[in-house]
Amino acid sequence: MPELSRSQSDGREGTPDDAAAVNALRSAVMRLSRRLKHQRVDESLSPTEMSVLGTLARCGSATPGELARKEHVQPPSMTRIVAMLEAKGLVRLEPHPDDRRQKVVTQTEQAEAMLEESRRKRNAWLAELASGLDEDEWAKVRAAAPVLEKLAQL
Secondary structure, three states, rough: OOOOOOHHHOOOOOHHHHHHHHHHHHHHHHHHHHHOOOOOOOOOOHHHHHHHHHHHHHHHHOOOHHHHHHOOOOOOOOOOOHHHHHHHEEEEEEEOOOOOEEEEEEEHHHHHHHHHHHHHHHHHHHHHHHHHOOHHHHHHEEEHHHHHHHHHHH
């Protein structure tokens, strides 16, 4: 796959090869993501609820406003999501240490166990899928993983 050019990051047009690479990357990531979503442990949780739990696992406790920003949703939507997760016993709301008007959302042990099982199931599925790759392809996957992680964080 061709490298993404630096010129695209400063707003200029990339080469046709860059555009084709971006298109192929977008398409492949979306298809793979959809397939991974079907490997859920708890079908009663929406993808958004799972994403919020994943954010709490990665970033630690947060206010609903902080979660809304990280998840790119409106604060009222996050308030509803947190309430649903709390009702399911997956998060708890605690008083904010510095601002009594706010609450801090913390995942429960039940959520941690569910996320761990979900990761295990998805990793096993992806490993099985990737077992069809040859060694050269595996080397490319290992080299691409940090770059894809960086793109996910930008």
